Amino acid sequence: MDIVVAIFGEGKNLDALQMAARTVAVFFLALVFIRISGRRSFGQRSPFDYVVAILLGATLSRVIVGASPAVPTLVASLVMVVIHRALAWACVHSPRLESLAVGVEREVFRDGQFNRKQMSAALITRTDVFETARRELHTLDLDDVQLAILERNGQVSLIRKRTSSGAH
Structure with missing residues (x-):
């Protein structure tokens, strides 16, 4: 000892x-x-x-x-x-x-419209979503974004709109 x-x-x-x-x-x-x-x-x-x-x-x-x-x-x-x-x-x-215990994901943007209720509940701003678009998609707008989801880990995932050929 x-x-x-x-x-x-x-x-x-x-x-x-x-x-x-x-x-x-x-x-x-x-x-x-x-x-x-x-x-x-x-x-x-x-x-x-x-x-x-x-x-x-x-x-x-x-x-x-x-x-x-x-x-x-x-x-x-x-x-x-x-x-x-x-x-x-x-x-x-x-x-x-x-x-x-872990939380749920929140749909904060769909088809050109922000979901204010979900954004308010998650304390996320439009600027947060635009920042993700700039960082991930290298764009200043959300024209090519169909959906934005605030994930349980706090990151925003962006889903692009499908093009007419079905490609992303």
């Missing part, structure tokens, strides 16, 4: 090498926790997923700097990712729970 204290330190009185040792250990433990949590944590990036990412980072940083006891803080981090994984599993099996 003395060797563990010598390497990782105890409490808030840590030297640079002990903090470095904690950083290495926490890095690999965080990697394990993220693997337990699943790919959604950093792949899909919905608000549901950001919660675990932010809390995990904040909690594990306390272990590195010695602001909280290491073992209880690591256990709390593990509990956090297990809850995330369980909730993600439950969302797969319950569309209603999924819409509550």
Whole structure:
């Protein structure tokens, strides 16, 4: 046990090498926790997923700097990712729970008309949609856009109008 204290330190009185040792250990433990949590944590990036990412980072940083006891803080981090994984599993099996936890996509533009009700509910502006058109389609207008959808991750997807030949 003395060797563990010598390497990782105890409490808030840590030297640079002990903090470095904690950083290495926490890095690999965080990697394990993220693997337990699943790919959604950093792949899909919905608000549901950001919660675990932010809390995990904040909690594990306390272990590195010695602001909280290491073992209880690591256990709390593990509990956090297990809850995330369980909730993600439950969302797969319950569309209603999924819409509550992750949200729903919103149609904010269709056939030349903005849907003010959906835009207001999502706190998105016309400028946000035009910005996406400039970035994604390299155009200043929405003439070629049939549909704009605010996705659950906060990004706007633009669906082009079909041409008479059926091509995009």
